[in-house]
Amino acid sequence: MGQNVLITGAAGYIGGSVLAEFVSRTSGSIPTAKINAAVRSEDQVQSLSGLGVNVIQLDLSEEADVLETILRNDIDIVLLASDAKALTGSQSSVTTLFSEEGGWIYGEVRDTDSIFEKEKELGESHPVRQTNIVVVEEASRQGVASYNLAIPTVSDGRGSGECRKLSVSIPQYVRTSIKHKTVYRFDKDGVSSSATLVGGKSQCTNTNQSPPAAHISDLTALYALLVEKIIQQEPFPSGKNGYYFAMAHRAPWWDVMDGIAKSLHARGLVDEDRVQVWQSDKMAAEYLGFPELYVRAMGTSTGELVPVNANRLGWEPKWDKERFLESIDDEVQAVLELDTVKATVFDALKTPSA
Incomplete structure (x- = not known):
C-alpha cells in the first residue's frame, strides 16, 4: 500500500526541486506514494496545481493547523x-553548524x-542546533523515526520547482556585487589550522x-533515496x-568569488574583475542582508566534515568541485534570468539589532 508523503516548503528552492524530482519518477517506490505539497500562499497553490499532487496552503507556525493537516x-x-524546522521523515539542517565558525569545538x-550528544553539550544557542535537538x-517521544539532512x-544549480529556482548564498553575492559594482570576499578562504606532533614538538599546519x-x-x-528506503521499510540509521x-564536494570561496568577478566584469556589471576584501563582518552583513552573528560562518565556514551515512545508502553525487567551479558563469546567468524572489531563509535568524 502506498504511503502519504508531505513536502513542506514545496514552493521553495529545495522543497520545490524535491517535489519536481518526486513527480518525475516513473519507477521505484515513490510513484506508489501520494504526494502532498505544503505552501504558504494561494498564488503558490495555483502554481503547483497542475502537478497532480495534493497542494495544501499551510502556515507551519500554527501547530493546530499542522496537526490537523497531518x-x-x-x-x-x-x-x-x-x-521552519520531523512523524517519520527528514528535516533539513545546515553544515555550517559543524564548523568552528558555527560554534563546533570538536x-x-x-x-x-x-553528533546528537555533542549538540546537546553545546546547548541550544544556535536556532538550527536547537531544532536538531527538539x-x-x-520524534523519540512520539515513537517515530527522524532523519537529519545537513x-x-x-x-548551487537552477532549481527544478515551479516557483523559486535560485538558492540563497551565491545569488545574494551576485546581487550584492551588481548593486555595489564590486565583488567582495572575506579575508579567509576556508583554511583551518591543525596541530601535529613532530619530533616531540607541536607543529601547526594549514589544511584546505x-x-x-x-x-x-x-x-x-x-x-x-531516503524516501525510497523509508517506503520500502529498509532499516538504516535514524534518530540520534x-x-x-x-x-558532495567543497567550494573554495575565493575561487568562487574570482569566478563571479570575472563573469560580472565581462558583462559590464562590476567595475573590476578583481575581488576586494570586506572591511568588517558588519559591512558584509549589511551589504548581503545576512545576520551579522552568522555572516562569517556562512561566508568562510570550514568544517572538517566527513560524509559517511549518505554514501553508505548508495548516494552517488554527479557533481564535483571542478564541475562546480566551471559552472560559476552559469550561476551568474541564472540570477540575471530568474531573479524574482529576494526573500532569504536567513531572515528568521536575524536579531532585532541586525
Whole structure:
C-alpha cells in the first residue's frame, strides 16, 4: 500500500526541486506514494496545481493547523524542506553548524559520530542546533523515526520547482556585487589550522577545508533515496544516529568569488574583475542582508566534515568541485534570468539589532 508523503516548503528552492524530482519518477517506490505539497500562499497553490499532487496552503507556525493537516491527510512521511524546522521523515539542517565558525569545538566530525550528544553539550544557542535537538527528542517521544539532512550553505544549480529556482548564498553575492559594482570576499578562504606532533614538538599546519557544497540535482537525489528506503521499510540509521551530511564536494570561496568577478566584469556589471576584501563582518552583513552573528560562518565556514551515512545508502553525487567551479558563469546567468524572489531563509535568524 502506498504511503502519504508531505513536502513542506514545496514552493521553495529545495522543497520545490524535491517535489519536481518526486513527480518525475516513473519507477521505484515513490510513484506508489501520494504526494502532498505544503505552501504558504494561494498564488503558490495555483502554481503547483497542475502537478497532480495534493497542494495544501499551510502556515507551519500554527501547530493546530499542522496537526490537523497531518491527521486529515493520513500523512506517513514528512519532509521538512522549508525554513521552519520531523512523524517519520527528514528535516533539513545546515553544515555550517559543524564548523568552528558555527560554534563546533570538536574538530573533525563524521555523520556517524555521536553528533546528537555533542549538540546537546553545546546547548541550544544556535536556532538550527536547537531544532536538531527538539526534532530528535520529540520524534523519540512520539515513537517515530527522524532523519537529519545537513544541507550545505553552498547549494548551487537552477532549481527544478515551479516557483523559486535560485538558492540563497551565491545569488545574494551576485546581487550584492551588481548593486555595489564590486565583488567582495572575506579575508579567509576556508583554511583551518591543525596541530601535529613532530619530533616531540607541536607543529601547526594549514589544511584546505573549504565550505561543503552540493548541486541541487544531487540534493534531490539524496532526498529521493531516503524516501525510497523509508517506503520500502529498509532499516538504516535514524534518530540520534540519523545525521546525513549532504556534502558532495567543497567550494573554495575565493575561487568562487574570482569566478563571479570575472563573469560580472565581462558583462559590464562590476567595475573590476578583481575581488576586494570586506572591511568588517558588519559591512558584509549589511551589504548581503545576512545576520551579522552568522555572516562569517556562512561566508568562510570550514568544517572538517566527513560524509559517511549518505554514501553508505548508495548516494552517488554527479557533481564535483571542478564541475562546480566551471559552472560559476552559469550561476551568474541564472540570477540575471530568474531573479524574482529576494526573500532569504536567513531572515528568521536575524536579531532585532541586525
